[in-house]
Amino acid sequence: MAVPISYYLILGALLFVVGVVGVLLRRNMLVVLGAFEVAFTGVHLSWVAFAHYHGQLDGQVVVLFSLVVSVAQIGVGLALVLAFYRHVRCVDIEAADKLRW
Amino acid sequence: MVVGIQLEHMQVGAVAVLVAPLLSALVNVIWGRHLGNKAHIPALVGMTVAWAASIVLLIGSIEGHVLNMRGYTWLALGNWTIDLGLQVDALTAATLVTCTIIGLATQVCAIGQLRGEAAYARYFALVDFAAAAAAALVLADNFATVLVAWTALGLCSCLLIGFRRDDETAVAAAGKTAVFELVSTALFALGLWVLLAERGGVSFAALEADSSRMAHVAPIALLLCGAVACRSAQFPWHIWIADATAAPAPASVWIHALSGGLAGVYILARTQPLLAASPLASQVLAGVGTATALLAIFLALVAADLRRVLTYVAASQFGFVFAALGLGAYVAGVFHGFVLAFALALLFLASGAIGRAAPQIEDVWKMGGLGKHIPAVFWTFMSGALVLAGALPVSGFWSRNDVLTAALDAGDLAVWIAGCTASLATSLCAFRLVFLVFWGEPRSDAATRVGKLPASMYAALAILAFVCIALGGVGYPPGGGFINRFLEPVLGVFAQAGKGGLPHTALMAVTTSTAILGAVLAWALYGRSAPDPARDRSGSLLQVLTAEYYVETVYKHLLVRPLQAFARFLWDFVDTVVLDLLLVNGSALCTRGVGWMLGRLHNGQVGTYVLVAVVGVVVALSYLVF
Numbered sequence: 108m109a110v111p112i113s114y115y116l117i118l119g120a121l122l123f124v125v126g127v128v129g130v131l132l133r134r135n136m137l138v139v140l141g142a143f144e145v146a147f148t149g150v151h152l153s154w155v156a157f158a159h160y161h162g163q164l165d166g167q168v169v170v171l172f173s174l175v176v177s178v179a180q181i182g183v184g185l186a187l188v189l190a191f192y193r194h195v196r197c198v199d200i201e202a203a204d205k206l207r208w
Numbered sequence: 209m210v211v212g213i214q215l216e217h218m219q220v221g222a223v224a225v226l227v228a229p230l231l232s233a234l235v236n237v238i239w240g241r242h243l244g245n246k247a248h249i250p251a252l253v254g255m256t257v258a259w260a261a262s263i264v265l266l267i268g269s270i271e272g273h274v275l276n277m278r279g280y281t282w283l284a285l286g287n288w289t290i291d292l293g294l295q296v297d298a299l300t301a302a303t304l305v306t307c308t309i310i311g312l313a314t315q316v317c318a319i320g321q322l323r324g325e326a327a328y329a330r331y332f333a334l335v336d337f338a339a340a341a342a343a344a345l346v347l348a349d350n351f352a353t354v355l356v357a358w359t360a361l362g363l364c365s366c367l368l369i370g371f372r373r374d375d376e377t378a379v380a381a382a383g384k385t386a387v388f389e390l391v392s393t394a395l396f397a398l399g400l401w402v403l404l405a406e407r408g409g410v411s412f413a414a415l416e417a418d419s420s421r422m423a424h425v426a427p428i429a430l431l432l433c434g435a436v437a438c439r440s441a442q443f444p445w446h447i448w449i450a451d452a453t454a455a456p457a458p459a460s461v462w463i464h465a466l467s468g469g470l471a472g473v474y475i476l477a478r479t480q481p482l483l484a485a486s487p488l489a490s491q492v493l494a495g496v497g498t499a500t501a502l503l504a505i506f507l508a509l510v511a512a513d514l515r516r517v518l519t520y521v522a523a524s525q526f527g528f529v530f531a532a533l534g535l536g537a538y539v540a541g542v543f544h545g546f547v548l549a550f551a552l553a554l555l556f557l558a559s560g561a562i563g564r565a566a567p568q569i570e571d572v573w574k575m576g577g578l579g580k581h582i583p584a585v586f587w588t589f590m591s592g593a594l595v596l597a598g599a600l601p602v603s604g605f606w607s608r609n610d611v612l613t614a615a616l617d618a619g620d621l622a623v624w625i626a627g628c629t630a631s632l633a634t635s636l637c638a639f640r641l642v643f644l645v646f647w648g649e650p651r652s653d654a655a656t657r658v659g660k661l662p663a664s665m666y667a668a669l670a671i672l673a674f675v676c677i678a679l680g681g682v683g684y685p686p687g688g689g690f691i692n693r694f695l696e697p698v699l700g701v702f703a704q705a706g707k708g709g710l711p712h713t714a715l716m717a718v719t720t721s722t723a724i725l726g727a728v729l730a731w732a733l734y735g736r737s738a739p740d741p742a743r744d745r746s747g748s749l750l751q752v753l754t755a756e757y758y759v760e761t762v763y764k765h766l767l768v769r770p771l772q773a774f775a776r777f778l779w780d781f782v783d784t785v786v787l788d789l790l791l792v793n794g795s796a797l798c799t800r801g802v803g804w805m806l807g808r809l810h811n812g813q814v815g816t817y818v819l820v821a822v823v824g825v826v827v828a829l830s831y832l833v834f
Contacts, residue, residue, distance in 0.1 A: 127822060130815075130818055131815055131818055131819055131822070132815075139814075200813075200814050200815065201813060201815070203812070203814065204811065204812030204813055205812060206812050207810055207811045207812030207813075208807035208808070208810050208811070
């Protein structure tokens with residue numbers, strides 16, 4: 108028997124919230140990037156669920172594109188973290204406060 | 209005698225009289241530096257052309273021509289139109305000839321007077337410009353041109369008074385004059401404004417028919433009279449002339465006799481329909497003129513500086529003229545104005561000659577005995593003094609006599625008595641100068657070392673002395689002379705002529721006896737033995753006179769002090785507190801404070817930014833959804 112769409116949506120929303128909370132609360136840059144990906148996954152899950160629900164493939168195709176973009180994003184983010192680490196020898200996000208008033 | 213001047217000749221003449229001095233002024237402005245001590249050549253050429261052209265205009269007017277050159281419409285604004293054009297009638301021609309003869313004589317005299325002066329060319333450029341302005345004022349057929357020319361003349365006065373610009377007193381005097389010139393121009397402009405609002409045009413031609421039906425004729429006439437009185441140093445505006453002696457002597461002729469005298473007389477005579485339609489303005493003008501005639505001559509009696517005496521005499525005598533205009537005797541007033549312009553020009557030039565021959569003495573009490581050294585100056589000064597005194601048979605007698613007769617004919621006994629008293633005092637004053645300057649023994653070392661004078665100065669003095677003596681002929685017989693026949697078509701016949709009841713001979717006897725009495729009195733006070741300067745400088749009445757009736761003090765307390773207090777308030781409160789502290793520094797402080805507060809948000813923490821973004825998204829979404 109098919110799982111109702113609301114389950115997927117609730118799971119997607121939970122994943123998104125977990126991701127956002129992770130981004131907001133964690134101090135390790137690598138964990139923050141991971142949390143980003145969790146939030147992304149929540150969104151992708153909802154998308155795929157809707158696509159399946161409507162019986163169309165469009166949503167799934169978009170999710171594939173979006174995955175590529177988020178992977179590229181992680182690549183850039185990791186490069187930034189690496190560059191930051193080389194300068195200050197830590198990956199604490201609160202240490203990166205030079206660009207303030 | 210018919211020369212055969214046609215209207216076409218007069219058109220050329222009218223333009224030449226205007227343009228020739230302007231061009232020569234321009235030549236000196238542009239090339240004056242290179243001309244050096246030859247700067248007088250273009251000036252003389254311009255003035256001579258103007259003089260010849262004005263003679264053409266005079267002959268044309270005598271032959272009965274009236275020239276009206278329509279110019280163009282300068283401004284058409286709704287119901288308002290300002291047409292510019294030229295007109296030449298008898299009054300114009302006579303005034304122009306007076307101005308150009310005097311202008312030529314002053315320029316000739318200035319060649320000798322100012323030789324060696326650093327700004328030789330500047331002087332000639334200024335006087336030529338003044339001559340062009342005077343020509344524009346006299347030739348204009350509308351108030352708008354007159355206003356511009358009037359302002360230009362005032363500007364020239366200021367610039368000539370401040371001619372020696374290294375001299376601080378001269379610059380201060382020029383500044384003081386500028387205030388009065390501005391007041392005069394402002395009054396004139398206000399009058400013009402009221403006239404424009406009332407009539408929708410400013411040409412003279414419509415005045416004749418309109419002025420008695422105009423609703424605001426009194427304000428217009430009063431404003432014009434005020435403008436003229438201010439420029440002509442009438443009481444209580446007489447205080448600017450005391451310092452005006454800083455100008456070079458030939459320039460004083462322009463400042464006091466032409467710009468601050470004849471020009472005003474011309475304007476009032478030209479606008480006489482306004483005066484005639486407003487009894488109030490006429491009375492005020494007559495009152496102010498009479499008061500000045502009396503008050504200024506007393507100031508002249510105690511002044512020690514030769515040219516200052518002459519400036520007060522000028523103010524006093526033009527007071528006579530304004531009294532005559534106020535009484536309605538326009539021809540008599542204008543005639544006296546012409547005579548005065550010549551006499552004052554002569555006396556100012558003579559005083560300049562004295563200053564050139566015996567430099568460094570301006571105080572008449574330090575002069576004395578100059579007649580032996582410079583007899584030609586003595587004789588020409590004497591003829592000027594005779595004209596001022598109004599002795600038979602020189603021109604001053606005929607013109608003064610006309611004015612006094614008019615006062616009696618108008619039934620204004622007060623004006624007549626004041627006029628006779630002022631005549632007596634004028635005669636006393638004129639001969640006081642003659643005796644103190646030329647008579648007796650030298651009263652200082654400087655007065656014994658008298659130098660030679662350039663021929664040009666003698667030439668100028670001779671021309672003016674001749675005109676001064678001879679001009680009386682046009683006023684003979686009184687009330688019916690050539691001047692009356694010539695000007696009455698323009699200015700109208702004096703309505704009250706002959707109503708005084710006294711025969712002409714009796715009046716002439718009174719006029720000439722005041723002159724003789726004044727001369728005798730002067731002889732008794734200053735001519736015999738060595739006069740005592742101390743007697744002239746003590747006593748409480750004399751204190752009032754040396755303080756110029758405390759008018760300056762009154763101005764100081766009524767106008768200057770409150771204005772200074774107001775200016776101080778503007779500085780101390782409005783500028784320092786409101787502008788600087790509140791607006792300039794206040795807005796800077798405000799911006800900085802807001803910037804500081806907003807800057808706290810920008811703390812560099814990625815977490816904060818993300819939080820703000822999330823909150824923003826949540827708020828925006830909830831707004832869209834709910």
